Amino acid sequence: MDQLPNLGREQEMLQSMGLKSMDDLFSDIPEDVRRTDSLPLRGPQSEEEIWADAQHLLGVNIDLDSRPSFLSAGLSRNFVPTMVPMLATRGEFLTSYTPYQPEVSQGMLQAMWEFQTMVSELVGLPVSNVSMYDASTAAAEAITCAVRVKGRKATQKGVVYVSQFVPPHRMSVIENYTQGVGIELRTLEHGMDGRVNLESATEAQGACAVYVEQPNAFGELDEGISQLKEIIGENTALIVGVDAVSLGIVEAPGNYGADIVVGEGQPFGIGPTAGGPIYGLFACKKDFLRLMPGRIVGKTLDEDGKDAFTLTLSTREQHIRRHRATSNICSNETLIALMGAMHMALLGPEGLQKLALRVAATTEVTKQAVTGIPGVELVDPDTPNFREFAVKLPGNAADAVAYMDSVGVLGGFPMGDWWESMSSCLLIGCDERTTKSDIDALVSSLSEWVEEVSA
Amino acid sequence: MSDIFQFNGAEGSGWAQPEPIIDDSLNTIPASLRRANLPRWPRASEPELVRHYTLLSQRNFGIDTGFYPLGSCTMKHNPRINERIVQLPGIDRVHPLQPEHQIQGLLSIYFEMQEMLEICAGMDQVTLQPVAGAQGEFTAIRCIQEYHRSNGDHQRDKVIVPDSAHGTNPASAAMCGYEIVEIPSGDDGRLDLEALRAAVGEDTAAMMITNPSTLGIFEPEIAKAAEIVHTAGGQMYYDGANFNAILGKTDPGRMGFDAVHYNLHKTFSQPHGGGGPGSGPIGVKEHLAEFLPSPIADREVAEDGGVTGDGYRYFWRTPDSTIGKVQQWHGNAGAVVRAWAYYRRYGKELELMSEHAVLNANYLRYQIMNANSDKRDAIHCMPIDGAPAEVVKHEFTLSMQPLKETTGVTGKDVAKRLLDYGYMSPTLYFPMIVPECLMIEPTETESREVLDKFAEDFLTILSEDPELVQTAPHDTDVRRVDEVLAARSLVLRKEFD
Numbered sequence: 035m036d037q038l039p040n041l042g043r044e045q046e047m048l049q050s051m052g053l054k055s056m057d058d059l060f061s062d063i064p065e066d067v068r069r070t071d072s073l074p075l076r077g078p079q080s081e082e083e084i085w086a087d088a089q090h091l092l093g094v095n096i097d098l099d100s101r102p103s104f105l106s107a108g109l110s111r112n113f114v115p116t117m118v119p120m121l122a123t124r125g126e127f128l129t130s131y132t133p134y135q136p137e138v139s140q141g142m143l144q145a146m147w148e149f150q151t152m153v154s155e156l157v158g159l160p161v162s163n164v165s166m167y168d169a170s171t172a173a174a175e176a177i178t179c180a181v182r183v184k185g186r187k188a189t190q191k192g193v194v195y196v197s198q199f200v201p202p203h204r205m206s207v208i209e210n211y212t213q214g215v216g217i218e219l220r221t222l223e224h225g226m227d228g229r230v231n232l233e234s235a236t237e238a239q240g241a242c243a244v245y246v247e248q249p250n251a252f253g254e255l256d257e258g259i260s261q262l263k264e265i266i267g268e269n270t271a272l273i274v275g276v277d278a279v280s281l282g283i284v285e286a287p288g289n290y291g292a293d294i295v296v297g298e299g300q301p302f303g304i305g306p307t308a309g310g311p312i313y314g315l316f317a318c319k320k321d322f323l324r325l326m327p328g329r330i331v332g333k334t335l336d337e338d339g340k341d342a343f344t345l346t347l348s349t350r351e352q353h354i355r356r357h358r359a360t361s362n363i364c365s366n367e368t369l370i371a372l373m374g375a376m377h378m379a380l381l382g383p384e385g386l387q388k389l390a391l392r393v394a395a396t397t398e399v400t401k402q403a404v405t406g407i408p409g410v411e412l413v414d415p416d417t418p419n420f421r422e423f424a425v426k427l428p429g430n431a432a433d434a435v436a437y438m439d440s441v442g443v444l445g446g447f448p449m450g451d452w453w454e455s456m457s458s459c460l461l462i463g464c465d466e467r468t469t470k471s472d473i474d475a476l477v478s479s480l481s482e483w484v485e486e487v488s489a
Numbered sequence: 490m491s492d493i494f495q496f497n498g499a500e501g502s503g504w505a506q507p508e509p510i511i512d513d514s515l516n517t518i519p520a521s522l523r524r525a526n527l528p529r530w531p532r533a534s535e536p537e538l539v540r541h542y543t544l545l546s547q548r549n550f551g552i553d554t555g556f557y558p559l560g561s562c563t564m565k566h567n568p569r570i571n572e573r574i575v576q577l578p579g580i581d582r583v584h585p586l587q588p589e590h591q592i593q594g595l596l597s598i599y600f601e602m603q604e605m606l607e608i609c610a611g612m613d614q615v616t617l618q619p620v621a622g623a624q625g626e627f628t629a630i631r632c633i634q635e636y637h638r639s640n641g642d643h644q645r646d647k648v649i650v651p652d653s654a655h656g657t658n659p660a661s662a663a664m665c666g667y668e669i670v671e672i673p674s675g676d677d678g679r680l681d682l683e684a685l686r687a688a689v690g691e692d693t694a695a696m697m698i699t700n701p702s703t704l705g706i707f708e709p710e711i712a713k714a715a716e717i718v719h720t721a722g723g724q725m726y727y728d729g730a731n732f733n734a735i736l737g738k739t740d741p742g743r744m745g746f747d748a749v750h751y752n753l754h755k756t757f758s759q760p761h762g763g764g765g766p767g768s769g770p771i772g773v774k775e776h777l778a779e780f781l782p783s784p785i786a787d788r789e790v791a792e793d794g795g796v797t798g799d800g801y802r803y804f805w806r807t808p809d810s811t812i813g814k815v816q817q818w819h820g821n822a823g824a825v826v827r828a829w830a831y832y833r834r835y836g837k838e839l840e841l842m843s844e845h846a847v848l849n850a851n852y853l854r855y856q857i858m859n860a861n862s863d864k865r866d867a868i869h870c871m872p873i874d875g876a877p878a879e880v881v882k883h884e885f886t887l888s889m890q891p892l893k894e895t896t897g898v899t900g901k902d903v904a905k906r907l908l909d910y911g912y913m914s915p916t917l918y919f920p921m922i923v924p925e926c927l928m929i930e931p932t933e934t935e936s937r938e939v940l941d942k943f944a945e946d947f948l949t950i951l952s953e954d955p956e957l958v959q960t961a962p963h964d965t966d967v968r969r970v971d972e973v974l975a976a977r978s979l980v981l982r983k984e985f986d
Contacts, residue, residue: 037566037834038845039936047848047937051855059847059880060738062707067743073608075837081570084833092579092826094594094796096587105584108817115504117535123572125553126546131562132764133549135914136972137905137965141549142763145542148493151982155528161981164764167620170817178664206813210631214666257521283515285524307575308595309585309818310620311766323979329764334975336967346975352623353919357659357669364657365621365754365769369762379493379538382503383527389506395514418517439588447586470510 035078098306102472103444104400106422106463108169108201109309110279110301113467114373115380118303122373132329132368136344137336143343146368147331149375153317156281156378156386157295158288162317163328165371166363169298170204172314173245173275174211175327175361176294179318180243180271181217182325182360187269189240195222197230199250200275202452208245222246228414229256238266247275248287251452252461253397253422254414255284263291271322278302278315279466280420282390294318302381303373313367313374324350327361329368389466393421396468403477404462409484413459422463424449424456429487431460437483443475493541494983496533503532529985548966549763550913556939558853560884560916560928561655561703563733563755565846568834571758571827580826585818589804593796595822596803598829599786602770605832609839610729610749611742612772618782618820622730625750625769626661626697628815632773632780633695633724633748634665635812639780642722645694649723651680653704653920658697658728667694674922678704678876685717693723700744701731701882703920703928704875705850715745724748724777732756733932734847734882737840741772748773757828759821768824782815783807845933846883849940853931854885856944867952870895875923884930886923893925896955900925903950905969906961910946 035041044056053059060068079087098111105111122128126141133139146164153162166172177194185192196208198221212219222244223231230246238244244266249255263272274287276297287295300312318326324347332346352359381389401423405412413424427434431448438445450457462476515523533541551557557564575581579594589596603615619625630648637645648662649670659669672688675681680698689696696718700708708714715725727741727749733756741749753759753768761767773781784805791802805819835842858874865871875886889900904914904927916928931940950958962968 047852056844063739067739069739073737073837078836078838079833084830088574091594092577095579095583096591097578097582099582121542124546126549126551128760129551129553129567130549130763131761136970137962138550138908140966141545145545154982168817203814203817283518305581306584307581308583308822310821311823332975333980334971337969342967342970344970344972344975352656352660356656357663359660362623362657362660364623365767366765368764379531380504382532383530384501385504391514392509394517395509395511398517
């Protein structure tokens with residue numbers, strides 16, 4: 035054991051305080067609850083052995099970069115600049131706790147204040163926190179936040195309209211976060227063309243909030259969303275979930291009236307990493323500030339008048355407000371947000387734009403190529419897409435994915451796993467790294483399967 | 490002052506990337522949706538940013554730079570192999586929705602971790618999905634809520650917490666819609682069974698408690714407390730924040746708990762990273778298992794022998810009456826893998842970890858509370874125990890109330906002065922039941938020499954000129970920060986001219 039500096043010195047330490055054995059240290063545990071046998075677990079390993087096992091077990095996994103991959107469903111097969119993990123894992127960042135002592139935590143505090151600024155600029159809203167767990171908890175807590183802020187003036191008490199095309203795993207998180215606290219979720223309908231039905235959106239007037247995603251679960255961009263705020267009015271919060279990269283070319287929701295913007299931060303800073311740790315973006319207008327979840331960094335002065343940063347508005351938080359807190363969030367995803375800040379700063383404004391254009395390009399080329407396959411049709415033929423698009427296949431999409439898998443292509447996500455009624459639909463995800471040969475592989479494997487099922 | 494926005498190179502400078510695979514991809518975005526103005530992010534080169542973040546890191550205190558006795562947070566050393574492992578493409582470049590046969594290695598690690606955590610806590614089923622301790626609490630209380638509903642017990646609308654509980658406990662229960670009943674601790678800081686008896690009833694959904702308590706003391710009557718709550722029809726929830734104290738020595742199952750959360754970022758060395766990421770798996774007894782979030786890793790004997798080498802095929806399983814999702818995917822897989830690497834180091838000797846954590850806490854407490862008499866005479870006033878105990882567990886509390894009364898020096902002053910000596914401050918003013926509280930948790934990864942030196946420096950501070958202590962810190966990067974100003978005139982982002 036190489037992790038215990040006092041190993042072998044236990045006796046001298048015990049004796050110095052008048053104790054005889056390690057057991058004396060646990061004499062306060064009543065016998066009826068004490069464990070007497072040893073843990074039935076495997077033996078200890080050295081770092082060398084652990085590394086070998088890790089290489090073996092993780093080596094069994096097939097990584098996305100090893101084959102043409104079109105699986106996205108909300109995560110990005112991005113490229114993270116080498117600088118990002120190298121700098122973020124510097125021990126001073128990696129091994130620090132929440133910066134409750136600002137006098138010795140200026141580095142992380144400043145980095146988070148800069149992160150807040152970059153997120154604020156990205157989405158077009160003045161306030162950002164230092165991260166939520168992921169896009170789904172960010173959406174869920176945006177809804178509970180909006181109900182707290184808009185609840186009093188709302189004529190539809192506790193009611194929140196949620197887009198019909200929010201992916202079910204996110205919807206499930208939203209339901210768990212809202213079910214116990216008097217919030218009623220209603221469905222914001224979409225039309226046959228996939229777009230939000232703006233006429234039925236008028237029903238949301240007087241509700242606490244509306245939650246929509248741009249793009250939606252099918253990767254579809256909806257021009258109507260920029261008119262939503264006008265339709266629902268000042269007293270109803272507009273919450274927009276975004277693909278953060280798309281904002282390099284798609285208008286920031288803050289600029290068309292969104293009150294809160296949430297989204298998955300993962301494309302900036304970290305690989306898909308089997309679904310976590312990733313981080314949720316959360317930004318809002320100033321009138322939500324005092325009832326928002328999560329930590330916030332403010333700029334202030336020290337007693338010598340020197341610029342300094344500190345966590346602020348902590349009276350919202352659980353360690354002070356306890357059951358009246360705006361959220362139970364304590365540990366968040368700061369280190370991943372730091373990686374996000376580094377990545378955003380490396381990209382710069384034009385780098386972001388180019389990244390978005392790259393994704394838009396591969397999405398369009400893949401969409402054209404796939405819809406060229408006879409028998410494969412877009413679910414919504416007339417909508418623009420970013421990163422993902424859904425196609426209807428002449429058979430079960432899970433079978434198509436299994437076939438493509440057998441020839442070494444990760445062909446997308448079978449949408450029947452989300453909605454049973456969509457079992458013939460395949461969600462195809464593209465990213466900045468999708469190549470023309472990847473697209474060729476997708477098209478040829480999918481064509482083969484289509485020919486087989488159509489024969 | 491300089492910040493990242495000082496870097497403002499030429500337009501279009503910066504990160505080089507391949508060109509889009511077609512030229513006119515902007516045309517795929519309808520004109521009405523196109524972004525008018527780009528975000529005002531810095532325009533920086535890699536050398537500028539590497540230096541910027543290196544300099545920032547040097548203005549940040551971590552375990553790597555000094556002793557971090559932050560009570561309740563278990564700031565133990567973070568082995569570096571963990572960081573190396575999570576850079577492997579088999580975790581970094583993996584999508585959670587890949588077909589099961591493509592991620593057998595990941596699933597097997599999940600399964601191994603579930604099983605290990607079940608054994609360590611005496612629970613029947615673990616899920617690794619919650620991504621923080623607080624989310625674990627929320628998830629377990631949600632499962633308990635569905636359990637009561639499935640029994641038709643809709644009147645159970647209250648959750649009991651001791652007044653010494655972590656703030657996340659009441660906050661998590663409130664997020665599920667529960668009313669919070671706070672019960673006062675006894676005069677000795679321990680759980681007051683009479684107060685508990687008076688609080689339970691047909692409306693009790695659960696009790697949330699940590700043991701050892703936030704005072705670092707093992708609750709001797711925990712089994713009796715469990716019996717009282719169970720008799721009333723409530724469920725017992727174990728806050729695993731202090732699990733580092735008891736691993737291998739006892740477990741929540743033996744104490745009578747029905748559900749527990751673990752903090753992989755405390756007990757199992759996932760780095761705290763300035764506030765996260767964490768990982769807050771939960772374990773439950775059989776009767777709650779059907780409500781757990783989906784999915785859980787499971788396995789069956791593989792006819793073809795499987796690919797991981799252990800003869801099993803691994804798969805995701807959805808519990809029968811699942812509450813659904815609390816995180817979008819399968820939790821913080823990266824944190825799970827780090828914790829796995831840490832667990833493998835100890836294996837069945839995990840109790841060694843707890844023994845040394847408890848040894849160090851008791852040793853440090855002894856060095857502070859039993860300073861020799863010459864030293865004592867020079868000290869303005871010794872702290873008193875947050876609660877009396879023969880032995881503590883992994884942490885202990887000191888009340889600086891006598892010092893405050895004698896000299897006016899507060900717990901906060903002492904905490905800030907410790908920063909001058911190169912230490913992180915202990916947890917301050919928590920638990921709230923101890924006046925002028927400092928809560929100290931040394932962890933098992935500090936040497937006796939560090940503990941001796943800390944005790945000596947701590948006692949030196951108690952004999953220093955009170956004004957020197959009250960105006961601390963003096964030698965840090967910035968002096969005492971004006972938090973009132975920060976909250977009054979909010980500057981939450983860079984404003985551009």
